[in-house]
Amino acid sequence: MGTTWNRNLQLQLWRPHETSLPCAATGAIVIDLFRATSTLQILVDSGHEVTIAATPGEANTKLRDGWRGVGEWHGETPTGFVSGNSPRLARHLQQVGPPIVFLSSNGAGAIRAAARNAAHVLLGNLWNISMLADIVMTVSGLWLLVPAGLRGQRSAEDDLMCSMLAAEIGVAVTGLSSTGSVTDLKGYAENHLPHDLEVRADIDFILSSSYKPSRIPVYRDGLIVGLPGAEFEKLYRCPGALPRVGSAGCG
Numbered sequence: 729m730g731t732t733w734n735r736n737l738q739l740q741l742w743r744p745h746e747t748s749l750p751c752a753a754t755g756a757i758v759i760d761l762f763r764a765t766s767t768l769q770i771l772v773d774s775g776h777e778v779t780i781a782a783t784p785g786e787a788n789t790k791l792r793d794g795w796r797g798v799g800e801w802h803g804e805t806p807t808g809f810v811s812g813n814s815p816r817l818a819r820h821l822q823q824v825g826p827p828i829v830f831l832s833s834n835g836a837g838a839i840r841a842a843a844r845n846a847a848h849v850l851l852g853n854l855w856n857i858s859m860l861a862d863i864v865m866t867v868s869g870l871w872l873l874v875p876a877g878l879r880g881q882r883s884a885e886d887d888l889m890c891s892m893l894a895a896e897i898g899v900a901v902t903g904l905s906s907t908g909s910v911t912d913l914k915g916y917a918e919n920h921l922p923h924d925l926e927v928r929a930d931i932d933f934i935l936s937s938s939y940k941p942s943r944i945p946v947y948r949d950g951l952i953v954g955l956p957g958a959e960f961e962k963l964y965r966c967p968g969a970l971p972r973v974g975s976a977g978c979g
Contacts, residue, residue, distance in 0.1 A: 736868035739894060741903040744841035745880045754869030756846035757860055758947075760876035761889045761913075762921065763813050764799070764835030765851040765945070766934045770818040771798070772945045772954035777827035779951050782836040790829035796821075799831035802879075806831065814926070816933050830952070834883075838876035839947050846872055851945035851952070852893060854910065854934060859944055861896040873901065884916050910935055 742749055742756070759765055771778050781787035784801050788808075791797050797809035798818065805812035811821060813832065821828075830836070842849045852860055864871050873893060875886030891908030894901045917931050933939070943954030 737865065737897075737899070738870040739864070739897065739899050739901055740870060740872055741890065741901050742842075742845075742872040742874050743877065743882070744838055744874065745877060749845045749872075751870070753846040753872050754867060755848040755850065755864070756842035756872040756874050757850050757852045757864070757893065758835065758838050758842050758874045758876060759852040759886045759889045759893075760832065760835030760838065761853060761885045762883075762917070762934065763815060763930055764830075764832040764876070766853040766855075766930075767798070767813050767815045767818050768830060768835075768851055768945045768952050769853050769855060769941055770815045770939075771821075771828060771830070772952055773942050774819070774821065775823055775954075776821065777951065778830050779827070780836040780839060780947075781829050781831045782840060784831065787829050787831040794826050795829045796826050797831065798828050800833065801831055802833050812926075814930050816930055834876045834878055838874055842872065842874050843947055849947040850955075851947070852889065853941075854889065854892075854913075854937075855939050855941045856944055857889075857893055857896055859941070860893060863944070864897055873904070884920070885913055888912055888916065910937075 768778065779790070781790065784806055787797055787799070787806065791808055797806065798811045798813070798821070799809065800813040811817045839849060839851070850860060850863070873890040875883065875890050877883050877886060887904065888908040891905045894904055895906070895908065900906050914935055917935070921927070921931065943956050945952050946955045
């Protein structure tokens with residue numbers, strides 16, 4: 729775990745399942761590239777109300793309250809869910825309907841761990857990498873790159889995505905490769921990930937540059953909300969941006 733300074737910016741790799749964090753951070757970017765933070769990007773762009781669940785029991789409680797279930801547990805879509813953890817299928821979910829509880833066996837835990845240590849938690853994917861880099865380079869303070877990993881272990885795709893984001897920001901980060909590209913991700917996916925047709929179609933979609941996000945997914949008060957481009961300035965200048973329920977905001 730190391731840090732690199734760039735003016736007032738401190739960028740640090742943090743793996744919640746490996747190390748504790750000695751101090752609070754300005755922000756964190758959680759990356760579960762294949763596929764949670766990519767699917768959540770589609771959901772917030774589509775205007776869905778979304779909360780996350782880190783266990784099937786937690787998700788089932790929401791289902792009993794009438795929420796729609798989306799996501800996976802150890803790669804399988806639980807019974808009663810309307811969709812798995814698929815950014816492609818998420819595009820076709822009806823916008824009118826109950827809110828969504830999103831279950832993830834890796835990403836949800838990483839998001840919550842980041843929220844315990846950072847004022848702002850943003851979700852990263854290949855589509856929003858430039859938008860994220862702009863935010864990080866504008867906001868001073870300590871920013872964490874948080875690869876979700878796989879069942880407590882490191883995952884190469886999340887580390888590669890963190891490397892690509894660090895390169896986009898323009899700094900080197902201890903513990904990450906100084907290089908990384910979509911070509912590297914494609915090669916890793918081809919050689920190491922399951923060849924299930926649905927999974928491969930999702931990965932191909934994630935690795936494509938055809939999708940253009942309209943919002944940044946942000947974890948706030950238990951919900952995943954979308955931060956439109958017009959709200960970026962508010963986030964920059966006000967630590968209390970996206971005010972909590974009942975708050976008067978930051979004026």
